[in-house]
Amino acid sequence: MSGWGLGLRGRLLLAFAMLGLTTTALVAGVSYGQARTVVLQKAQDAAVLSLVDEVSRLDPVRQLPPSEEELNAIASVVAEGPDAAAVVYHNEYATAGLDPSELPQQLRAAVGEGNVVWQRFSRFGDPTLAIGTQLKSKRPDGGTEPTGIEVYLLHPLVDEQHSIDQLAALAWSTGAASLVLAVLLALLAARGVLRPVSELGRAARRLGEGDLRTRATVRGSDELAGVALIFNQTAERLERQVGELRRMEADARRFVADVSHELRTPLAAMTAVTDVLDEEAERLPGDAGKAARLVSQETQNLAQLVEDLIEISRFDAGTAALSCDNIDVAAAIRFALHCRGWTDQVTASLPEGIVAWLDPRRLDVIVANLVGNALRHGGAPVTVDLRVVDGWVEVTVADQGPGLAPEVRDHVFDRFYKADSARSRSEGAGLGLAIALENARLHGGTLVAENRSPHGAVFTLRVPTGGNA
Amino acid sequence: MKRLLLAAGALLALLLGGCGVRPSDVITGGPAPAGTVEGTRFYLISDGQPAVVLRGLKPLKLDDVLRELAAGPTPAETKAGFTSEVPAGITPTKVGIAGDGVLVSLSTDVRSLSVLATVQIVCTVQAISGPTPVTLVNASQTRGPLRCPVYR
Numbered sequence: 001m002s003g004w005g006l007g008l009r010g011r012l013l014l015a016f017a018m019l020g021l022t023t024t025a026l027v028a029g030v031s032y033g034q035a036r037t038v039v040l041q042k043a044q045d046a047a048v049l050s051l052v053d054e055v056s057r058l059d060p061v062r063q064l065p066p067s068e069e070e071l072n073a074i075a076s077v078v079a080e081g082p083d084a085a086a087v088v089y090h091n092e093y094a095t096a097g098l099d100p101s102e103l104p105q106q107l108r109a110a111v112g113e114g115n116v117v118w119q120r121f122s123r124f125g126d127p128t129l130a131i132g133t134q135l136k137s138k139r140p141d142g143g144t145e146p147t148g149i150e151v152y153l154l155h156p157l158v159d160e161q162h163s164i165d166q167l168a169a170l171a172w173s174t175g176a177a178s179l180v181l182a183v184l185l186a187l188l189a190a191r192g193v194l195r196p197v198s199e200l201g202r203a204a205r206r207l208g209e210g211d212l213r214t215r216a217t218v219r220g221s222d223e224l225a226g227v228a229l230i231f232n233q234t235a236e237r238l239e240r241q242v243g244e245l246r247r248m249e250a251d252a253r254r255f256v257a258d259v260s261h262e263l264r265t266p267l268a269a270m271t272a273v274t275d276v277l278d279e280e281a282e283r284l285p286g287d288a289g290k291a292a293r294l295v296s297q298e299t300q301n302l303a304q305l306v307e308d309l310i311e312i313s314r315f316d317a318g319t320a321a322l323s324c325d326n327i328d329v330a331a332a333i334r335f336a337l338h339c340r341g342w343t344d345q346v347t348a349s350l351p352e353g354i355v356a357w358l359d360p361r362r363l364d365v366i367v368a369n370l371v372g373n374a375l376r377h378g379g380a381p382v383t384v385d386l387r388v389v390d391g392w393v394e395v396t397v398a399d400q401g402p403g404l405a406p407e408v409r410d411h412v413f414d415r416f417y418k419a420d421s422a423r424s425r426s427e428g429a430g431l432g433l434a435i436a437l438e439n440a441r442l443h444g445g446t447l448v449a450e451n452r453s454p455h456g457a458v459f460t461l462r463v464p465t466g467g468n469a
Numbered sequence: 470m471k472r473l474l475l476a477a478g479a480l481l482a483l484l485l486g487g488c489g490v491r492p493s494d495v496i497t498g499g500p501a502p503a504g505t506v507e508g509t510r511f512y513l514i515s516d517g518q519p520a521v522v523l524r525g526l527k528p529l530k531l532d533d534v535l536r537e538l539a540a541g542p543t544p545a546e547t548k549a550g551f552t553s554e555v556p557a558g559i560t561p562t563k564v565g566i567a568g569d570g571v572l573v574s575l576s577t578d579v580r581s582l583s584v585l586a587t588v589q590i591v592c593t594v595q596a597i598s599g600p601t602p603v604t605l606v607n608a609s610q611t612r613g614p615l616r617c618p619v620y621r
Contacts, residue, residue, distance in 0.1 A: 036490075040490065044496075048498055052499075052502045053502075055502040055504065056502035056503065056504060057504075058504045060504065060505040060506055060507045061504060061505075061506045061507070061523065062506070062507050062508050062523060062525075062526060063508065063523050063524075063525075064506075064508075064521060064522040064523040065522065065545050065546055065548070065549040065551075089549065090515070090549045090550050091549070091550060092549065104495075106494070106495045107495055110495045110497065113497075114500060114501055115497050115498055115499065115500055115501060116497075116498040116499055116500070116501055116502070117495050117496065117497050117498065118495070118496050118498065119492075119493055119494065119495045119496060120490060120491070120492050120493040121492045121493075122492055127489070127490035127492075133501045133502060134501040135501070135502070135503075135504055136500075136501050136502065136503035136504070137503060137504065137505070137506040137521065138503045138504070138505055138506070139596075140596075140599070141599065141600045144500075144503040145521055145619055146501075146520075146521075147504075147506065147521065148515070148520060148521075157490050160490060161489060161490045164489060164490060165489065168489070
């Protein structure tokens with residue numbers, strides 16, 4: 001049954017219809033058969049009894065072989081109403097509407113055995129009862145013997161046929177009504193079952209789409225209600241746990257943001273001090289100079305890390321805002337490279353005249369992070385290409401290094417992710433690409449990392465020229 | 470499932486096929502009704518079986534009855550297919566009583582009578598004399614006592 005591709009509704013309908021039809025067919029069929037038998041038997045028995053009665057009350061036979069008049073008299077007495085009769089004596093016969101040759105041969109043969117016999121047959125298309133009997137004679141000793149006179153009577157069963165047809169019509173209409181009823185019941189039952197199921201399905205879909213406050217309606221106390229209850233409990237637990245996680249994550253981010261802010265002020269002081277130390281380092285002897293430079297370098301790194309953390313915190317808190325302007329992208333990139341002294345190490349292909357609605361500071365951050373990353377981890381030469389494709393500004397930063405290993409590529413934009421944890425002590429905290437990605441997204445653009453054949457990694461930044469509308 | 474459909478179809482076909490008044494086989498009821506007959510009963514032969522005929526209402530003596538029987542079937546009886554095996558030579562006859570039966574003395578050799586002729590004579594005699602057995606005699610020859618097989 002399940003392999004028929006029918007829905008629950010179709011299967012219910014089919015099952016109910018089958019059940020209704022089978023039951024009605026059985027009940028109606030059996031009662032129809034019974035009623036038909038009763039109707040026919042009653043009609044037959046009445047006709048037979050009437051004939052037997054009439055034959056036994058005939059005027060006494062005085063002559064055998066009987067005269068034609070006698071035979072005719074018997075025939076006309078027996079035939080009455082719509083019934084036709086024939087009286088046969090050996091090869092002679094008298095008829096009242098019935099030629100003996102019309103009679104079924106079986107019946108003619110059976111009459112000779114001395115009992116009243118009858119048979120239904122079709123006469124001119126109408127169901128007809130043929131009754132046949134011998135006329136016996138009473139003997140003085142009390143016995144009977146056949147006189148050789150045979151009496152036949154045809155009794156039409158048209159009335160009975162009519163009432164039986166009415167019975168059949170009744171049976172058919174009962175069947176049709178019960179089928180309709182079964183279908184209605186099936187639809188009702190299907191609705192009763194299907195409505196909670198589809199509601200549950202809708203609720204599950206909404207939950208799957210992330211609406212954790214979705215609850216199913218619990219109706220009654222059946223199995224479906226149980227499922228809905230469990231669904232609700234699950235959704236509730238899920239909502240609570242996700243809420244908890246979000247709260248914890250928000251706490252953690254706030255903590256980072258707070259810590260970063262708290263570190264900023266002392267770091268500013270430390271940076272001021274290390275600037276002085278840097279100037280003095282030339283004059284400090286041996287190890288002391290080295291230590292002073294180290295302290296200065298690490299302080300700068302720390303300051304950069306704190307700046308990055310604050311930046312990330314802004315993104316997380318949703319407080320990062322764009323301050324866009326129509327800028328010459330090529331000039332902005334060239335400026336970014338120049339500021340950091342990378343102009344010699346980078347082959348830049350920067351066509352003039354590309355103007356876009358961008359935040360220059362953030363573009364600078366992205367370019368600096370991508371190029372700095374390429375210089376640090378990839379191999380020279382590093383190339384920067386700029387072009388416009390279908391309303392998008394596309395900046396690609398490519399290197400000739402070993403490229404990105406698959407496991408690295410999947411996580412290259414993760415925070416604090418370092419491709420080689422053993423070697424990155426002094427090379428940034430691993431926040432650069434994460435910040436670049438957030439900046440690209442803030443512009444409504446994308447940042448994608450790929451490998452280029454034969455070797456080397458390519459980072460492609462795409463931002464709309466019109467800015468983030 | 471398919472089997473279920475088949476069953477439903479078969480049921481439907483049965484319902485459709487069984488509708489209305491169907492022809493039947495011959496149904497056998499009680500014994501055939503008997504009417505009264507009047508007149509003298511003679512037994513002739515029809516289809517190799519003894520069968521009764523009625524000849525008029527005039528009361529006849531047994532001798533006369535046997536003479537009529539010996540004269541053979543009437544034209545009407547012949548037309549209806551009756552025959553007789555009783556030879557004309559049985560007459561004249563004499564009828565008497567012997568113990569509990571009827572003694573009928575014939576003018577012919579009773580041993581040479583055919584079985585059917587004997588049955589005709591015995592039945593015709595019994596139809597008048599009642600259920601007592603009949604003995605046919607001719608001089609020292611006797612046949613019987615006999616009973617009509619139709620009477621049983």
